[in-house]
Amino acid sequence: MQPIVDALRMRLVPIAGGLVGLLIIALIAAWLRGNHYRDNRNEWRDVAQLQRKAVTAAEKAAAARAEAVRIETETRYAEQARKADREEPASVVDQRAAADRYGDAHAGVRAPVHCGPSGGPAATAANGTAPDRDGPGADALAGYVTIPRVKYDQFRDNTLRLERVRIWGEGLIADGLAVPSEELGAPAD
Known part of the structure; x- marks a missing residue:
């Protein structure tokens, strides 16, 4: 039985070695691919953060412009009201x-x-006289x-x-x- 086991071992060792080699290659490929996806994900996250910051800055600028316009309009309106009160x-x-x-x-x-x-x-009443305060x-x-x-x-x-x-x-x-x-x-x- 020993010769059969030795024969199987001789045949299986190269196959097992090949499988282990393929497994190592697959793990390296998966790790490299994972790095690519992680890098891509981080890139998208950075882009989203930049967009969020840009939108926030634009909202603040728009709010500041709107406040400036509101104050300027209120000032003009108040001046018109003061002018209307002062000058006839x-x-x-x-x-x-x-x-x-x-x-x-x-x-x-x-x-x-x-x-x-x-x-x-x-109006004349029935007797020909007008009622009081008519x-x-x-x-x-x-x-x-x-x-x-x-x-x-x-x-x-x-x-x-x-x-x-x-x-x-x-x-x-x-x-x-x-x-x-x-x-x-x-x-x-």
Whole structure:
């Protein structure tokens, strides 16, 4: 039996040696290939980190630019508001003077009466007399009512304030701080 074992050993040793050699070559190839994949993976990781840093830097720069634009816009807007508060436009000064002249020329300012249930012409009652407070009164001109000077001054001041706001709004549009209502789809009055 010894000669058979010796014969097998003689045949198997070269085969086993070849297999061991192939196994060593395969392990070396796998190790080299693994290094390639590890290097490639590290390269991709580095690229991703650089991209992440670039995006973060771009976001910070954009936020800084947006903040600068916001501050500049707020400054311009505040300056427009201060200017509107400090300076009364010449057209408003002229309108105020004209309204004051008109108010001074008339002891009680007369304004047109809008027809309606409380301000229309006096209605006759069943007995032929008008009910109390159903019309402008006998002392007013037909179609007009007298406004006390205090109410007239309030009306004038509010009207001129609205005119100043309109002029201020047009200034904001001219400076690019606001857009006209037509551009927003709102109906123009």
